[in-house]
Amino acid sequence: MTASHDLAAPNLAANDLAALWEAHCRYEFETRDVDATMATMVAAPYVNHVPTMTGGVGHDELRRFYKYHFIGGNPPDTALVPVSRTIGTDQLVDEMLFSFTHTSEVDWMLPGVKPTGRRVEIPLVAIVRFVDGKVAHEHIYWDQASVLVQVGLLEPAGLPVAGVETARKVVDEKRPSNELMPRWASSAGKPI
DSSP states (O other): OOGGGGOOOSSOOHHHHHHHHHHHHHHHHTSOOHHHHHHTEEEEEEEEETTTTEEEESHHHHHHHIIIIITTTSOTTOEEEEEEEEEOSSEEEEEEEEEEEOOSOOTTTSTTOOOOOOEEEEEEEEEEEEETTEEEEEEEEEOHHHHHHHTTSSOOTTSSOOSTHHHHHHHOTTSOOOTTOTTGGGGTTSOO
């Protein structure tokens, strides 16, 4: 075990929580190291990718998930771009842009969907709990409809869903709001 695996200690400061989480993400998405990823976690962690209910509960199930369905299965151009972060005493919430080109099966996000070759860029939120200086659980949220629109499995016409525009709006507040609301124009000029 390298020193980088020993980042965690009881009663971590906010900077330490951030450093541990960043190391955890680096092991998942950059070095793609299952052992290093698991070393950042408690003995019985769990991960829940909420829209698809993928992940694992307990060491063995989560290790299996990471080894065969997550860490090695993400497309080579997978990227996480931070947008905002909130840190409490034992929890961290990251808002980020998650992107990839769908060149391989992404079991955890698009289970059973063959590669489409399409680009996906979505806002993603991670809520991470720490116990005794290690990652205890992750709840990961994203808009699955936006993913399905971007890979061509959901036609947005007539539905209140959007594609990559959801990610673009997160980083540029000047992008238009309310375009999916057909009745938006009806309130123009009314007293406010």
